[in-house]
Amino acid sequence: NAGVMQNPRHLVRRRGQEARLRCSPMKGHSHVYWYRQLPEEGLKFMVYLQKENIIDESGMPKERFSAEFPKEGPSILRIQQVVRGDSAAYFCASQTGRVDTEAFFGQGTRLTVV
Amino acid sequence: AQRVTQPEKLLSVFKGAPVELKCNYSYSGSPELFWYVQYSRQRLQLLLRHISRESIKGFTADLNKGETSFHLKKPFAQEEDSAMYYCALLTGNQFYFGTGTSLTVIP
Numbered sequence: 001n002a003g004v005m006q007n008p009r010h011l012v013r014r015r016g017q018e019a020r021l022r023c024s025p026m027k028g029h030s031h032v033y034w035y036r037q038l039p040e041e042g043l044k045f046m047v048y049l050q051k052e053n054i055i056d057e058s059g060m061p062k063e064r065f066s067a068e069f070p071k072e073g074p075s076i077l078r079i080q081q082v083v084r085g086d087s088a089a090y091f092c093a094s095q096t097g098r099v100d101t102e103a104f105f106g107q108g109t110r111l112t113v114v
Numbered sequence: 115a116q117r118v119t120q121p122e123k124l125l126s127v128f129k130g131a132p133v134e135l136k137c138n139y140s141y142s143g144s145p146e147l148f149w150y151v152q153y154s155r156q157r158l159q160l161l162l163r164h165i166s167r168e169s170i171k172g173f174t175a176d177l178n179k180g181e182t183s184f185h186l187k188k189p190f191a192q193e194e195d196s197a198m199y200y201c202a203l204l205t206g207n208q209f210y211f212g213t214g215t216s217l218t219v220i221p
Contacts, residue, residue, distance in 0.1 A: 035211070041213070041214075042123070042211075042212070042214030043200055048208055048209075055208070091157070093158075095209070102148060102160050105150075105157045105159070107157045
């Protein structure tokens with residue numbers, strides 16, 4: 001089991017472009033969380049998804065940000081028309097969905113908007 | 115509503131001194147609590163969880179339901195403990211993380 005895989009590890013985008021961040025959960029995990037970590041800041045919850053469902057997107061900005069976790073393939077966090085303030089590390093975590101189980105984190109994608 | 119509160123954003127202690135990282139939670143049910151650690155430029159990893167009642171790298175954490183707290187403690191801090199620490203609450207299937215405390219151990 002390769003663990004939670006995020007790609008790319010580093011992503012550079014110009015202002016106005018789109019950023020697509022991918023997260024492949026651990027095998028057997030059907031729950032995915034996305035978090036944003038700004039420089040010198042803590043971890044901020046963005047969205048919680050199960051396969052084909054968004055369970056809680058209360059931490060996600062209303063505009064430009066979207067997330068999906070299709071039946072097949074990785075979870076995608078999509079940021080349209082990126083701005084400098086979107087520069088951050090984005091972490092994905094996955095969990096089996098069974099009660100009492102821990103969440104496992106990916107190594108993150110560091111997005112830089114220039 | 116904030117489910118997990120870590121009141122200290124930054125904490126510095128000298129090597130060999132005791133350290134306590136505070137965590138308070140808000141949940142009416144039976145909580146599952148965790149501490150995660152993130153060393154410089156690495157992924158977050160589980161440090162300990164309250165149901166296992168174990169000590170990892172000298173750290174312990176006791177769940178106090180009366181005070182709704184789950185503070186992380188270590189009697190003698192080491193330089194390699196310098197990291198970001200996150201307290202997390204699992205309710206049902208959803209994880210809530212605190213905003214983290216950055217611990218610096220001064221040699």
